Amino acid sequence: MKSSVITFPGSNCDRDMHVALKKFGFNNKMVWHNDNELPKSDLVVLPGGFSYGDYLRCGSMASKSKIMQSVVNFAKSGGLVMGICNGFQILVETGLVPGVLLRNKYLEFICKNVFVKIDNKNNPYFKNLDKEVFEFHIAHNEGNYFCTSDQLKEIEDNNQVAIYYCNNKGNTEKKFNPNGSIKNIAGIFNKEKNVLGMMPHPERMIDQSLSGEDGSLFFKNLIKNIN
Amino acid sequence: MKISAIITLKKDVLDPQGKVIHQALDGMGFKNVDEVRQGKYFEIDVKENDPNKAKEIVEEMCKKLLANLVIENYKIIGTQ
Numbered sequence: 001m002k003s004s005v006i007t008f009p010g011s012n013c014d015r016d017m018h019v020a021l022k023k024f025g026f027n028n029k030m031v032w033h034n035d036n037e038l039p040k041s042d043l044v045v046l047p048g049g050f051s052y053g054d055y056l057r058c059g060s061m062a063s064k065s066k067i068m069q070s071v072v073n074f075a076k077s078g079g080l081v082m083g084i085c086n087g088f089q090i091l092v093e094t095g096l097v098p099g100v101l102l103r104n105k106y107l108e109f110i111c112k113n114v115f116v117k118i119d120n121k122n123n124p125y126f127k128n129l130d131k132e133v134f135e136f137h138i139a140h141n142e143g144n145y146f147c148t149s150d151q152l153k154e155i156e157d158n159n160q161v162a163i164y165y166c167n168n169k170g171n172t173e174k175k176f177n178p179n180g181s182i183k184n185i186a187g188i189f190n191k192e193k194n195v196l197g198m199m200p201h202p203e204r205m206i207d208q209s210l211s212g213e214d215g216s217l218f219f220k221n222l223i224k225n226i227n
Numbered sequence: 228m229k230i231s232a233i234i235t236l237k238k239d240v241l242d243p244q245g246k247v248i249h250q251a252l253d254g255m256g257f258k259n260v261d262e263v264r265q266g267k268y269f270e271i272d273v274k275e276n277d278p279n280k281a282k283e284i285v286e287e288m289c290k291k292l293l294a295n296l297v298i299e300n301y302k303i304i305g306t307q
Contacts, residue, residue: 057295064292093295100297107243146240146298180241 003043008033008062013048020203024219033065043080046087058142059089081195088197099147105180111139116163117170123193133170134214136200143199145181162187230285231305235266240298278306
């Protein structure tokens with residue numbers, strides 16, 4: 001399986017993502033933001049970081065960089081595109097997924113492990129996973145997901161919420177929401193479910209001795225689903 | 228021609244920075260403030276002498292990059 005990780009100036013989770021993808025069997029290529037063409041890929045990942053120094057709005061400058069036209073075309077033709085953290089911010093700025101990510105409600109940079117609940121497994125990312133609650137890491141300043149009430153209705157009607165913040169039992173009450181996002185939303189899909197944007201970093205949970213293994217479960221399952 | 232544009236958050240979008248500034252002002256003794264909303268200001272020198280055309284160009288920039296229309300409004304506030 002072939003994957004591509006896009007590196008923007010200011011990306012800092014691109015190599016972690018490369019290590020994670022390789023570990024679970026992807027033949028991964030790093031792609032520079034100024035390239036025009038994507039290599040042949042089954043999965044494209046927009047990694048976390050601070051692309052273009054988060055100037056103007058997080059993700060806004062990266063969403064206009066050269067490679068993104070190919071990424072948008074790839075996504076529109078049904079290709080799998082996953083944006084993690086800053087990658088999620090880039091995805092919303094391209095319009096591939098609806099909504100925006102605002103500054104965290106309490107104005108603090110949040111860096112900790114959280115639990116997220118997967119609601120809908122009818123998609124190439126979560127299909128066949130045998131549990132619902134995962135422990136992932138978050139590290140962001142702008143993860144407060146926001147959309148208009150019309151958009152929210154559409155998102156919910158189409159089952160586009162990918163994951164919700166919750167506690168270790170899968171309880172999605174407001175008190176388990178770290179950043180103020182609407183309805184505890186931590187990640188969403190596009191309508192077709194081939195594009196996934198999420199704030200948590202599964203690539204940081206792939207080693208039992210460093211962090212945890214929930215990311216490993218996610219990647220192992222992902223490559224199986226793509227096969 | 229220099230065009231000035233401001234970007235403001237839409238009414239129902241939470242502005243935590245504006246809130247904190249409000250609190251700070253309150254702490255400094257400015258007790259007569261109802262609300263503070265923070266925005267962005269741009270001055271763009273466009274290679275165009277016709278003010279209407281210059282405005283149109285900057286409006287296009289606002290729509291495509293400077294503002295995110297899900298949460299923000301833009302307004303051209305001056306030409307010089």
